[in-house]
Amino acid sequence: MDTRTFLRQMCALGANCVVDAIGYHPYTYPYLPTFSGSWATAWNKIAQTSVSMVSILAHYGTPDLPLWLTEYGAPSPSSAGADLTDQVTETRQAEMATSAVSAVLSSRSIGALFWYTDQDLPGNRPLDHYGLRRSNGTAKPAFAALRQAILGARAISGRHSAAGGSGSVSKR
Secondary structure: OHHHHHHHHHHHHHOOOOOOEEOOOOOOOOOOOOOOOOOOOOOOOHHHHOHHHHHHHHOOOOOOOEEEEEEOOOOOOOOOOOOOOOOOOOHHHHHHHHHHHHHHHHOOEEEEEEEOOOOOOOOOOOHHHHHEEEEOEEEEHHHHHHHHHHHHHHHHOEEEOOOOOEEEEEEE
8 A cells, every 4th residue: 555545544534633743664775865756756755746745644634743754774785796686785875874864854844764774684685784784783884874964964953963873863
């Protein structure tokens, strides 16, 4: 089911009036959150489509209800020879981290961003490699990129702060 359809159904039942935020997982890899094309990514559906999550919340009387992006990230392979059909390079993962923070800062609708996950799991599945650190604990480029983007956000505006460890941004 499309996220917007689900949100519309929940709002029709009044759920938007009894919560403090709406959780959402806008995975877009290999595309950046700022991608704009002839079709909509999960991130575009937040506010850039004719029927968006923001427009649905407004229609149901809660235009200021924040969206919390409770999972975002991309799997990056643990080896140079990994299949990139369902993963991204470590460099691209870092670009996505920086772009995600930038997209959050430019949105009035997003209240928080959480990166999934801090550390890779040992294994060969793409699901094992979403971490900001490799399974041996060494940092991937995305760790430094996300940290720098969060620190930059804090320096730009006092209403944004790093929270929840190494992988989240929240607006106050």
